[in-house]
Amino acid sequence: MNDSNIIEYLKGVIHSLTDVAIEQNVILIFVSTLRNLNTSYDKDVIRSHLVKFLLLLIKYTPSRQKVSVFFDELHQLNQNFKLVIIITGIDLTRVTELTLSSQLKIDTKCLTDHSTIFTLEIPLKINHYExxxxxxxxxxxxxxxxxxxxxxxxxxxxxxxxxxxxxxxxxxxxxxxxxxxxxxxxxxxxxxxxxxxxxxxxxxxxxxxxxxxxxxxxxxxxxxxxxxxxxxxxxxxxxxxxxxxxxxxxxxxxxxxxxxxxxxxxxxxxxxxxxxxxxxxxxxxx
Missing domain, CATH: 1.10.10.60 (Homeodomain-like)
Structure with a gap:
């Protein structure tokens, strides 16, 4: 387990995928409602599961569409945090490869304009929540x-x-x-x-x-x-x-x-x- 600001770490992870998104002509952004969150978390979980999931999303997202990743909220009782990922302009809820390939808890919804919302829960241990x-x-x-x-x-x-x-x-x-x-x-x-x-x-x-x-x-x-x-x-x-x-x-x-x-x-x-x-x-x- 690593003990540091997970927001900065997630920013770095998303930034590392920017070149892949650009090659696919896809817009990739990260937004967080928090600036600092010092917590213990498993980098291997994020690297192996989150990154793999995002790479698949970028792969299936049409050209000139947007993949927006939001650090959403904390669940202090079960010590998870949520990432909400919104894909504009396409319904990806039936692409089973996306959810079956991940060990993370993922909830999937589609809006009427065919945009897709993925909500991922990632485990962590809260040390300090300001x-x-x-x-x-x-x-x-x-x-x-x-x-x-x-x-x-x-x-x-x-x-x-x-x-x-x-x-x-x-x-x-x-x-x-x-x-x-x-x-x-x-x-x-x-x-x-x-x-x-x-x-x-x-x-x-x-x-x-x-x-x-x-x-x-x-x-x-x-x-x-x-x-x-x-x-x-x-x-x-x-x-x-x-x-x-x-x-x-x-x-x-x-x-x-x-x-x-x-x-x-x-x-x-x-x-x-x-x-x-x-x-x-x-x-x-x-």
């Missing part, structure tokens, strides 16, 4: 970070990527949780069927857990937060005249199937119709 959930959530509502997030959401971030950068800069578990939510939502932004249920599956959380945490951090329900990201992204697209997208195309790109619904939601959020916003805020008028 976040104590019950105490943290008792304190969080009075934290400057929470208050700042709430104020900024109230005034609406001008660009969603600023919100993502802001969360990363805070380097807290709460900020990184929202960063991960943003990443998943923006990945499926074009899909009008993307729902809170699909977000909870991608986050490997129950709807109740997701609702409580998103509501705690943003003062919004998950469905309201997804809508905010859709509309903020639409606002960005409307500001870029070089894209030459009409209102219908922007509406479609952010997951609306009804232009009238999009226009009503946009006006309710920003106080102006999309067409008027475009004419007054496009780059060509700056």
């Amino acid at each position: 976040n104590k959930s019950a105490q943290r959530y008792e304190r969080i509502r009075s934290m400057p970070y929470y208050l700042e997030i709430n104020n900024r959401l109230t005034s609406h971030f001008s660009k969603i990527e600023n919100f993502i950068k802001h969360n990363a800069h805070k380097s807290s578990e709460e900020g990184k949780f929202l960063k991960r939510v943003n990443l998943i939502v923006t990945t499926y932004l074009h899909n009008n069927e993307f729902s809170v249920e699909k977000l909870s599956l991608a986050m490997a959380m129950s709807r109740t857990q997701l609702y409580r945490k998103v509501k705690l951090l943003t003062q919004m329900s998950p469905i309201q937060y997804i809508l905010l990201i859709r509309l903020q992204t639409a606002k960005e697209l409307l500001s870029v005249s070089a894209l030459e997208l009409n209102i219908s195309e922007v509406s479609y790109k952010v997951g609306f199937i009804s232009n009238s619904h999009f226009s009503r939601a946009f006006k309710k959020q920003f106080g102006v119709n999309p067409s008027i916003y475009r004419s007054e805020n496009s780059e060509s008028n700056m």
